[in-house]
Amino acid sequence: MxxxxxxxxxxxxxxxxxxxxxxxxxxxxxxxxxxxxxxxxxxxxxxxxxxxxxxxxxxxxxxxxxxxxxxxxxxxxxxxxxxxxxxxxxxxxxxxxxxxxxxxxxxxxxxERAGISAIDPRFRDDPRTATRSVAEGLRLLHDAAPVASCPFLWTPESRTAALPDAVRAGIGEPPPVDRLVVCHGDPCVPNTLLHDDGSFAAHVDVGELGVADRWSDLAVASRSVVRRFRDPGLEAEFLAAYGVVPDPERVAYYRTLWDVVEHHRRRRRPR
Ligand SMILES: Nc1ncnc2c1ncn2[C@@H]1O[C@H](COP(=O)(O)OP(=O)(O)O)[C@@H](O)[C@H]1O
Ligand SMILES: [Mg+2]
CATH class of the missing domain: 3.30.200.20 (Phosphorylase Kinase; domain 1)
Known part of the structure; x- marks a missing residue:
């Protein structure tokens, strides 16, 4: 069918x-x-x-x-x-x-959770509100979930363990940890649900949730809002709503890590 x-x-x-x-x-x-x-x-x-x-x-x-x-x-x-x-x-x-x-x-x-995916067309007219809510939702998770009792990891080491040595070496050494939190693990725009008024409703798609530096989430979420809503200005909006000053070094590292891991994941896809 x-x-x-x-x-x-x-x-x-x-x-x-x-x-x-x-x-x-x-x-x-x-x-x-x-x-x-x-x-x-x-x-x-x-x-x-x-x-x-x-x-x-x-x-x-x-x-x-x-x-x-x-x-x-x-x-x-x-x-x-x-x-x-x-x-x-x-x-x-x-x-x-x-x-x-x-x-x-x-x-x-x-x-079903009450809420609509943040990529729903109704939020296209107000991408700043959607962007701020994605950031606020991540901040709520990072502040509330306890690292000490979390049994899941999403560190650079755990994410690259299955990659060939040369590929892992190409990503480089992770920067020192800024703050360990429980990360979402796939913090792209579609995985945040919003209320009708654009406020944060819920997280979905937490199959990779785990303990890591908060920039593991922030680097890819801030890029995701820019790409989805086609506005480079939203990166600063996102970081301000989360409540953090820009950190270009960690952002660059965690975006590269994400891209390399995703590239290798796609190569494993059965045809
Ligand atoms: N329990 C739920 N309540 C409301 N919406 C949901 C729920 N589960 C999934 N969705 C919707 O379905 C979409 C796909 O689910 P998701 O877990 O993100 O799948 P994928 O891993 O394929 O991205 C989400 O972006 C969200 O819009
Ligand atoms: Mg999803």
């Missing part, structure tokens, strides 16, 4: 997703909302919504099903579930319903 969702290209719904959607919500609707460029797919699942006559309770809230086919170099949805459960007392993230693994892929099911 081919369905058109928010993503402009038609999306083939994998058989496994049909089976999971049937299992979780019966004959409800399955709407593709997102396809990442590593093969992962996200669907919004909604109950059929036929309450018995006279029922006063609305149908169940919608849920999001992220599906990662076997072999796709995306973060593991089951590992993401562990991170969501760990971080949920400290910041706003989706509640995990279930996660699992089958022969042809792995999945994560979460409750």
């Amino acid at each position: 081919v369905v058109r969702g928010v993503h402009p290209a038609p999306v083939e719904i994998p058989d496994a997703v049909h089976a999971l959607a049937g299992w979780y919500v019966g004959w409800g609707s399955v709407t593709p909302v997102w396809r990442n460029d590593l093969g992962g797919l996200t669907f919004r699942l909604q109950d059929a919504g036929f309450p018995p006559p006279g029922a006063t309770t609305p149908g169940r809230p919608a849920q999001y099903l992220k599906w990662v086919p076997e072999g796709a170099p995306c973060p593991d949805p089951v590992a993401e579930a562990g991170r969501l459960r760990w971080v949920s007392p400290f910041t706003r993230v989706p509640e995990v319903v279930d996660a699992g693994r089958g022969d042809d892929g792995a999945w994560l099911l979460t409750q």
Whole structure:
């Protein structure tokens, strides 16, 4: 079956997703909302919504099903579930319903969070507000989640461990740590949800969340707002809203690290 969702290209719904959607919500609707460029797919699942006559309770809230086919170099949805459960007392993230693994892929099911992705067209007219909210959301996470008890790492060492020595050497030595925090791990604009008024609502997509220098997040988030909203002035806006002075050396290092790791991840993508 081919369905058109928010993503402009038609999306083939994998058989496994049909089976999971049937299992979780019966004959409800399955709407593709997102396809990442590593093969992962996200669907919004909604109950059929036929309450018995006279029922006063609305149908169940919608849920999001992220599906990662076997072999796709995306973060593991089951590992993401562990991170969501760990971080949920400290910041706003989706509640995990279930996660699992089958022969042809792995999945994560979460409750829908109120909020709209910061890349939604409604925020295009006010990119400064969206930019500030992305920064404020990261600041809330960095200030609230406890480094000492976080079991996950996202340091340059952990991120480059699987790379060939020559590639790792090419990235260079990390600058001294400015401040260790629990980083989001994929702090690009689509992974922040905003309220209708543009204020921060929640973080999604925390499959790489872990302890690292805060510039690991700030370097890529500040570049992401500039690219998404096509305005170089937003880098300064982002850093001011987060509450930090620019640090060109750490920004350059962590952007290079990100680009090299992503380049190698893409080379692992099965065709
Ligand atoms: N629980 C949720 N509540 C609301 N929106 C969600 C939820 N989970 C995912 N989304 C939406 O789906 C998109 C894709 O999910 P995400 O986890 O970011 O997948 P990917 O790893 O492919 O980027 C998000 O950008 C967000 O808009
Ligand atoms: Mg995402």
